[in-house]
Amino acid sequence: MERVLTKNFELPESHTLQVYEKTGGYAALKKALGMQPNQIIDEVKNAGLRGRGGAGFPAGMKWSFVPQNTGKPVYLAVNADEGEPGTFKDRAILEKDPHRMIEGVMIASYAIKAKTAYIYIRGEFDLSYHRLEAAVKEAYAKGYAGKNILGSGYDCDLYVHRGAGAYICGEETALLNSLEGNRGYPRIKPPFPAVEGLFKSPTVVNNVETLAAVPYIIENGAAAYKKIGTEKSPGTKLFSVSGPVMRPGIYEVEMGYPMRKFLHEDVGWMRPGKILKAVVPGGSSMPVLTAQEVEEVNLDYESIASKGSLLGSGGMIVIDDSVCMVWALENLAHFYSHESCGQCSPCREGTGWSYKVLRRMLHGESKKEDIELLLDIGQKMAGKTICVLADSLSMPIASYIGKFRDEFEAHVRGDCQRCRKVH
Amino acid sequence: MKAERFSEASEREIVELLTRYPTKQAALLPVLWVAEREFGYIAPEVMELVAKRLDVSPAHVYGVVTFYTMYQKEPPAQFHIQVCQTLPCAMMGCDKIIEHLKNKLGIKAGEKTKDGRFKLSTVECLASCGTAPAMRVNETYYENLTEAEVDRLIEGFNK
Numbered sequence: 001m002e003r004v005l006t007k008n009f010e011l012p013e014s015h016t017l018q019v020y021e022k023t024g025g026y027a028a029l030k031k032a033l034g035m036q037p038n039q040i041i042d043e044v045k046n047a048g049l050r051g052r053g054g055a056g057f058p059a060g061m062k063w064s065f066v067p068q069n070t071g072k073p074v075y076l077a078v079n080a081d082e083g084e085p086g087t088f089k090d091r092a093i094l095e096k097d098p099h100r101m102i103e104g105v106m107i108a109s110y111a112i113k114a115k116t117a118y119i120y121i122r123g124e125f126d127l128s129y130h131r132l133e134a135a136v137k138e139a140y141a142k143g144y145a146g147k148n149i150l151g152s153g154y155d156c157d158l159y160v161h162r163g164a165g166a167y168i169c170g171e172e173t174a175l176l177n178s179l180e181g182n183r184g185y186p187r188i189k190p191p192f193p194a195v196e197g198l199f200k201s202p203t204v205v206n207n208v209e210t211l212a213a214v215p216y217i218i219e220n221g222a223a224a225y226k227k228i229g230t231e232k233s234p235g236t237k238l239f240s241v242s243g244p245v246m247r248p249g250i251y252e253v254e255m256g257y258p259m260r261k262f263l264h265e266d267v268g269w270m271r272p273g274k275i276l277k278a279v280v281p282g283g284s285s286m287p288v289l290t291a292q293e294v295e296e297v298n299l300d301y302e303s304i305a306s307k308g309s310l311l312g313s314g315g316m317i318v319i320d321d322s323v324c325m326v327w328a329l330e331n332l333a334h335f336y337s338h339e340s341c342g343q344c345s346p347c348r349e350g351t352g353w354s355y356k357v358l359r360r361m362l363h364g365e366s367k368k369e370d371i372e373l374l375l376d377i378g379q380k381m382a383g384k385t386i387c388v389l390a391d392s393l394s395m396p397i398a399s400y401i402g403k404f405r406d407e408f409e410a411h412v413r414g415d416c417q418r419c420r421k422v423h
Numbered sequence: 424m425k426a427e428r429f430s431e432a433s434e435r436e437i438v439e440l441l442t443r444y445p446t447k448q449a450a451l452l453p454v455l456w457v458a459e460r461e462f463g464y465i466a467p468e469v470m471e472l473v474a475k476r477l478d479v480s481p482a483h484v485y486g487v488v489t490f491y492t493m494y495q496k497e498p499p500a501q502f503h504i505q506v507c508q509t510l511p512c513a514m515m516g517c518d519k520i521i522e523h524l525k526n527k528l529g530i531k532a533g534e535k536t537k538d539g540r541f542k543l544s545t546v547e548c549l550a551s552c553g554t555a556p557a558m559r560v561n562e563t564y565y566e567n568l569t570e571a572e573v574d575r576l577i578e579g580f581n582k
Contacts, residue, residue, distance in 0.1 A: 165493035181451030
């Protein structure tokens with residue numbers, strides 16, 4: 001498989017312009033500036049590139065939604081606020097190959113006729129931030145950003161905007177509110193950002209990995225990109241693998257690759273003495289897959305969806321048999337209740353309530369009806385709120401209990417062997 | 424704390440930041456970073472100064488500062504140790520690291536040592552799941568932690 005996103009990752013100084021240019025960097029931007037913006041949008045549409053932040057929305061289609069007749073400026077906002085537990089792939093791009101994403105940003109900006117692009121980067125990402133700032137400076141100095149880009153007459157400014165510690169700002173409309181100097185509260189949609197986003201103007205919000213795939217598509221054409229992967233899920237995807245496996249880390253995988261093969265051959269399977277129990281395939285909010293389902297699934301949107309889960313961000317959390325699922329879910333409930341922005345009552349109350357119920361379950365103070373209560377809270381908060389943070393806890397609640405109910409029942413009875421042994 | 428005006432260097436930075444956005448308010452997050460760097464932390468007086476500079480209400484600034492976890496709202500410790508406690512780190516043993524740090528520093532999570540040198544916090548996912556357990560001290564990540572590695576780091580900080 002030809003690597004689209006990570007081909008420079010192992011090179012020394014891969015984050016510098018010098019290395020990026022030496023390996024053919026910014027040729028795609030030169031090519032793009034000689035094309036019509038609509039041609040670029042069509043190329044990305046034809047490539048079938050889908051948003052890699054988690055939602056999987058077709059990128060080219062998102063770009064085509066931007067109205068060009070409003071008299072208002074158009075903005076591109078890059079979502080580099082990676083924070084979904086288990087996900088650390090954007091951080092890798094920002095640290096190891098920021099220019100690939102910047103090139104994608106400039107091509108996307110030209111395609112949607114944006115004059116300003118903001119990269120909203122997670123506040124904790126210190127090394128990424130410094131490398132990105134340095135890369136932006138290099139790009140300006142070489143005329144890849146700013147006024148009259150590469151003599152084309154096209155102007156576009158590029159700014160890095162640092163967040164300050166709020167998971168919810170990874171939600172695209174919360175990100176826009178944060179960029180405007182507000183608390184990171186998600187907005188009610190519609191209007192969608194393409195119509196009314198940043199500063200009440202048409203805005204496209206794209207993930208880091210999505211944009212990093214754009215130079216390849218423009219340089220080699222949609223057909224070349226479509227040759228990789230499956231028909232409905234073209235291209236490659238980054239997976240970030242964590243848990244007690246032999247080789248945790250970042251992998252670029254051709255869509256449709258069998259998950260079992262991936263975990264066995266690429267990741268090297270489990271550490272000695274560890275037995276695979278379950279895998280969360282796409283970031284902590286996604287429904288869990290059992291070890292049996294891992295055998296049957298391929299790494300693409302459709303195959304994972306056929307097992308009732310989602311490809312999401314590609315944040316793959318591998319869980320071994322010694323881990324108690326009540327303990328794991330309690331940990332995630334703490335995360336989501338901490339990160340709920342508090343705007344919507346079902347989420348603000350529901351995530352905190354779930355956490356309290358799980359906490360007492362974990363400590364052997366559970367009531368008999370607590371399992372049903374958890375399912376009920378999960379069901380009643382999902383789909384009832386401005387954004388999907390409530391759903392992000394509701395999905396693990398339903399799937400952990402649905403697939404590992406015996407472990408929850410053991411906790412209600414007060415005899416979980418795993419918690420006695422491990423924690 | 425007295426915070427009547429920004430230093431010349433900070434003011435220059437703020438002037439440049441304001442060119443990046445169509446509204447003054449949009450510069451709030453970056454200006455708060457500038458303010459924190461100059462004044463050490465964001466006291467109420469600093470919030471008022473920032474509010475005045477950006478023509479927004481002090482209440483708005485307060486609302487923003489308290490929404491985001493990273494802004495320092497009190498005098499910071501010299502070393503702010505932030506240990507990730509989310510699932511991948513938890514599976515890989517962050518509890519042991521946190522316990523070890525508590526014992527070593529003689530404080531609970533959320534507390535500062537008496538000499539003001541260390542603050543220990545437990546934080547949510549640092550996107551360091553493949554190199555768990557992980558922590559961030561001030562602005563640097565430390566990954567694949569062991570108790571021995573923590574000892575070595577603390578010794579280094581104490582030098």
